[in-house]
Amino acid sequence: MKAGRIASQALRSTTRYRLRALFMMLGIVVGISSLAILSSVGEAAKRETMQRFKNMIGTFDTVIVRPGGGRSRGMPTLVNVPPTLRFEDANAIATELPEIKRVAEVQNAFDIDVQYRDRSTSPAVFGVSSNWLALRSEDVADGSFFSDEHNASLARVAVLGTDVRNSLFRDDDPLGKTIRIANVPFQVIGTLKSRGVGPAGSALDNIVLIPVATASRRLFNRDFLTMVIAQVRDPAGSTEATDKVAALLRDRHHIRPPVLDDFTITNPAITMAQVTRARSTLTRILTGVSFMALLIGGIVIMALMSITVSERRKEIGVRRSVGAGRIDILQQFLLEAVGVALAGGVVGVLVGVAGTQLVARMQKLPPLLLWRPIATAILVALTTGVVFGIYPAWKASRVDPIQALRS
Amino acid sequence: MIQVEKISKRYARGENAPLEALREATFRIVPGEFVCVRGASGSGKSTLLNILGCLDRPSSGAYWLDGEDVGRYSDKQLSRIRNAKIGFIFQSFNLLPRTTAVENLEIPMVYGDGQVVRERALNILERVGLGARANHFTAELSGGEQQRVAIARALINRPALILADEPTGNLDAKAATEVMILLQSLHSEGRTILLVTHDPSIAAYASREILLRDGAIASDRTRDAVAANRGAL
Numbered sequence: 001m002k003a004g005r006i007a008s009q010a011l012r013s014t015t016r017y018r019l020r021a022l023f024m025m026l027g028i029v030v031g032i033s034s035l036a037i038l039s040s041v042g043e044a045a046k047r048e049t050m051q052r053f054k055n056m057i058g059t060f061d062t063v064i065v066r067p068g069g070g071r072s073r074g075m076p077t078l079v080n081v082p083p084t085l086r087f088e089d090a091n092a093i094a095t096e097l098p099e100i101k102r103v104a105e106v107q108n109a110f111d112i113d114v115q116y117r118d119r120s121t122s123p124a125v126f127g128v129s130s131n132w133l134a135l136r137s138e139d140v141a142d143g144s145f146f147s148d149e150h151n152a153s154l155a156r157v158a159v160l161g162t163d164v165r166n167s168l169f170r171d172d173d174p175l176g177k178t179i180r181i182a183n184v185p186f187q188v189i190g191t192l193k194s195r196g197v198g199p200a201g202s203a204l205d206n207i208v209l210i211p212v213a214t215a216s217r218r219l220f221n222r223d224f225l226t227m228v229i230a231q232v233r234d235p236a237g238s239t240e241a242t243d244k245v246a247a248l249l250r251d252r253h254h255i256r257p258p259v260l261d262d263f264t265i266t267n268p269a270i271t272m273a274q275v276t277r278a279r280s281t282l283t284r285i286l287t288g289v290s291f292m293a294l295l296i297g298g299i300v301i302m303a304l305m306s307i308t309v310s311e312r313r314k315e316i317g318v319r320r321s322v323g324a325g326r327i328d329i330l331q332q333f334l335l336e337a338v339g340v341a342l343a344g345g346v347v348g349v350l351v352g353v354a355g356t357q358l359v360a361r362m363q364k365l366p367p368l369l370l371w372r373p374i375a376t377a378i379l380v381a382l383t384t385g386v387v388f389g390i391y392p393a394w395k396a397s398r399v400d401p402i403q404a405l406r407s
Numbered sequence: 408m409i410q411v412e413k414i415s416k417r418y419a420r421g422e423n424a425p426l427e428a429l430r431e432a433t434f435r436i437v438p439g440e441f442v443c444v445r446g447a448s449g450s451g452k453s454t455l456l457n458i459l460g461c462l463d464r465p466s467s468g469a470y471w472l473d474g475e476d477v478g479r480y481s482d483k484q485l486s487r488i489r490n491a492k493i494g495f496i497f498q499s500f501n502l503l504p505r506t507t508a509v510e511n512l513e514i515p516m517v518y519g520d521g522q523v524v525r526e527r528a529l530n531i532l533e534r535v536g537l538g539a540r541a542n543h544f545t546a547e548l549s550g551g552e553q554q555r556v557a558i559a560r561a562l563i564n565r566p567a568l569i570l571a572d573e574p575t576g577n578l579d580a581k582a583a584t585e586v587m588i589l590l591q592s593l594h595s596e597g598r599t600i601l602l603v604t605h606d607p608s609i610a611a612y613a614s615r616e617i618l619l620r621d622g623a624i625a626s627d628r629t630r631d632a633v634a635a636n637r638g639a640l
Binding site: 002005 | 463501510514515519
């Protein structure tokens with residue numbers, strides 16, 4: 001293949017002028033490596049955020065209903081929500097809407113005193129339905145979770161998060177022991193697996209779960225809910241399900257426009273998409289810097305290739321005299337530019353991968369090797385080579401061999 | 408073989424009348440001839456050489472090379488002809504810098520239809536007496552050696568016509584003689600050579616001499632006739 005032979009000539013020329021090639025690569029290396037670091041770290045950060053969201057809410061195919069209109073900040077708790085969301089509302093969502101697979105009722109409060117003998121701690125206490133673990137596709141670490149019967153009989157049973165378990169029991173076996181939650185005795189029937197940290201870094205394991213009916217009647221003495229978590233049957237139809245839930249609640253609460261809703265529905269999938277889409281100013285500046293470096297790298301390639309073409313006019317003349325067509329010359333010089341840019345891209349990616357591991361370690365993100373940003377970086381380098389190499393290559397192809405050979 | 412029919416070359420010169428670098432030159436060269444084109448500078452030698460070498464096209468007239476009417480060929484077609492049928496030898500050698508002798512010989516093969524065969528390049532270097540210098544960079548070779556590499560490069564694709572433009576112009580007398588002896592031995596092997604020079608002593612190696620004056624052919628004689636004419640003077 002003639003193209004292959006010309007490519008090999010381009011490669012030889014590049015190795016003949018190594019220093020020049022090195023300078024041509026420099027900008028590309030800087031641009032590509034910073035791009036690779038940015039996109040890899042960005043992706044790693046995004047995945048970490050997603051993981052933390054998942055840690056907190058367990059699943060994305062849900063809609064979360066909170067009492068009170070308008071957006072409230074932070075986690076709802078029994079002390080900061082209006083008493084508008086009732087057990088009957090949760091029941092209606094579960095039974096009247098075919099789009100909803102299952103509904104969990106939640107009644108929670110923070111900083112509740114929990115004691116075991118002389119040890120005490122102040123975790124969050126969540127009264128939840130017995131379908132809680134199924135909804136979150138979780139499992140207990142030890143013992144068992146409470147059942148519908150526990151809930152119906154207002155049983156005083158508790159399942160402990162790992163932080164609570166550790167601070168109250170250390171190395172002892174907590175199962176069957178009696179703890180006091182706000183001075184009400186509860187029997188420990190299970191412990192949870194660790195859930196890691198939430199989106200804001202909050203500890204998700206400092207928690208005690210008890211049956212929601214027990215919480216309502218025997219602990220908190222409140223007959224309203226702080227949250228209703230409804231799992232949709234079809235994740236693709238979660239927006240529609242959100243609208244259905246809202247319509248049902250408005251009907252039940254006799255709300256007609258212009259009266260405002262006395263509840264707020266959030267869709268975690270959408271919320272998370274918004275959070276992960278928002279990029280920090282720093283990321284934007286750095287992206288700008290990498291593209292600037294690429295632009296400069298491209299211009300350096302163009303400038304040095306143009307100088308090369310004038311320096312190698314005689315070579316072009318000789319090649320033309322022994323039978324190279326204009327297109328052959330164009331091809332060779334374009335390949336030289338593209339080859340250098342590509343080499344710069346590869347080196348840039350290697351530097352970028354090393355840098356990514358370093359940044360990941362510093363930011364305590366999981367180290368990540370992503371093929372998509374790497375492929376994109378190589379493609380960007382290639383494009384830079386073509387875009388900035390085409391003009392000098394075209395100039396080379398227009399060199400008049402008669403003039404060039406005479407000079 | 409080579410047939411040139413009334414070829415002319417005119418260059419536009421703005422508002423002035425166009426410059427006629429070549430006027431209606433007509434001649435034939437048969438295979439195996441060793442022809443010298445001689446003339447003062449500005450006589451049209453270079454223009455004729457560029458046209459014969461398919462680097463340039465005549466403004467008018469016809470040029471038949473090896474059975475093909477190349478006078479109206481496109482750039483791409485002319486490139487193919489230069490590659491397959493013409494071997495150039497230049498006054499300033501025109502070897503590529505930072506490149507070894509054998510790599511220079513491979514360049515015509517790059518643009519041909521076949522493979523790059525290093526063996527062939529080495530054989531031809533052997534033929535011009537530079538087998539031991541194959542992997543030397545061109546800058547490490549003497550002028551005479553560089554010109555022999557250039558001659559080897561001109562031979563590599565077995566061209567129908569070898570065009571030598573003042574091949575001894577940059578060489579000392581000894582190297583010049585070596586190069587001319589090499590060209591003569593190529594001629595004796597049956598190759599067709601056209602040599603452009605202004606130097607009568609170099610022209611004497613050829614068997615026929617075409618003299619150009621002001622772009623027109625002033626005389627076209629065999630070597631015997633040239634010698635006889637000189638004797639008469």
